[in-house]
Amino acid sequence: MAIGDGERMYEIRLSGREVEVIEGLLARMAERYRTVEDDEFLRNVNVHAHELPVTVRRGLVEFRMSEPAGVCLVTGFPVDDTAIGATPRHWAGAAEAKHASAREEFYFTLCASLLGDVFGWASQQGGRLVHEVLPIRGHESRQINSSSDATLLWHTEDAFHPYRADYVALMCLRNPGGTETTFACLDDVVVSRDVREILAQPRFVLRPDESHRPENAGPGPVHGPGLVPVAPRSYARIERLLRNPEKTPVLFGDLSSPYVRLDSDAVDWDIDDPEALSALRVFVEAVDKAIAGYSMRPGELLFVDNYRAVHGRRPFVAAFDGNDRWLKRLNISRDLRRSRDARSAPDARVVY
Structure with missing residues (x-):
């Protein structure tokens, strides 16, 4: 393995031998567990993650602890384009595709668990932990990850929510047009100290983005124990935030190297605060x-x-022919306990 600091990304490159070790681990996971959503796998995933090659562990722990960059890229893992099957038409009907890509989901979740605990939202993709990022017909021009024609504007993932992820992870299964994921690290964002101090004050309104709204719940069932009764509660919370949003800072932490929470599409520009708007x-x-x-x-x-960088996506033309861009997504928390009032049990992975 090679670990290095690129100009904008921290990179971990798997060697052939490390891929062999990982393949052996994934074979054991497939023998023992049905999917990454299985309760038994989730109880053990943070332990199994330490069966990954030591250099993978060292690299991701370094990224977590030292914050060398806003983005970490892990390369070298092979994907069989035929074996994973066609890109699904919709996440709600992706059961067959999830089965075909189980190997990839195990690898993805194991690596992600070196940074924290993976979790999902009751208000997103039926409470599933691993999300499908793919174009959906009818969503082409919307500000949602299933869009295609529209630029997905840069944002902190779930910026409005106090329990938003510390890290957002993407795994590429297919990207035939080479569509770019966009990002910016706060280290590269140059503004004055005066601007940072204004942005660190609770003077800004961040509204829930489209992906959490009930009209985007999809036709599929809600997954996970106890999720059916809490899903309406989750949507009710979203509606309360839409009606009565709280003012919040955009920057926080050490202002010489700040953290950020901002969605460029969901921030409210209609506030009576000229100084705050100017700084924004x-x-x-x-x-x-x-x-x-x-x-x-x-x-x-x-x-x-998700504290040190924002991300988005360039537009692309979806063909809806089974060969479109297809990514997987995970949310990762460094402290799952802080969301305990919004989860059904101490070990529950879904936030409502």
């Missing part, structure tokens, strides 16, 4: 200048530090 405009323009793009290849993992 300066910051947004600085992020726009810092945006870079990366075209993920099959098998690659991209871990975005």
Whole structure:
């Protein structure tokens, strides 16, 4: 393995021998567990993650602890394009596709669990932990990850929510057009100290994005024990946040190297605070200048530090022919306990 600091990304490159070790681990996972959503697997996943090659563990722990970059790329894992089957038409009807890509989901979840605990939302993709990121007919121009024609504007994932992920992870299964995932690290966003101090004050409104709203629940069933009764509660919470949003800072932590929570599409520009709006405009323009793009290849993992970077996606033309861009997504928390009031049990992985 090679571990290095790129200009904008921290990179972990798997060697052939490390891939062999990982394949052996994945074979054992497939023999013991049906899917990554199985309760038994989730109880053991953080232990099994330490069966990954030591250099994989060292690299991801370094990314977590030292914050060398806003994005970490893991390369070298192979994906058989034929074996994973066609890109699903919709996440709600992807049961067969999830079975075909179980190997990839085990690998993805094991690596992600070195950064924290994977979790899902009752209000997203039926409470599933592993999300399908793919174009859906009728969503082409929307600000949602199932869009295609529209640029997915840069954002902190679930910026509005106090229990948002510490890391958002993507795994590429298919990217025939080389569509770029976009990102900007706060280290590359240059604004004055005065602007940072204004942005660190609770003067801004972040509204829930489209993906959490009930009209995007999809036709599939709600997955996971206890999720059927809590799903309506989750949507009720979203509606309360839409009606009565709280003001929040955009920057927080050490202002010399701040953390961020901002969705450029879901921030409220209609507030009576000229100074705050001016600082926000300066910051947004600085992020726009810092945006870079990366075209993920099959098998690659991209871990975005959701406190230190924002991300989005370039537009592309979807063919809806079974060969469209197809990624997997995971949310990762460094402290799952802080969301205990929004989970059904201490070991529950779904936040409502």
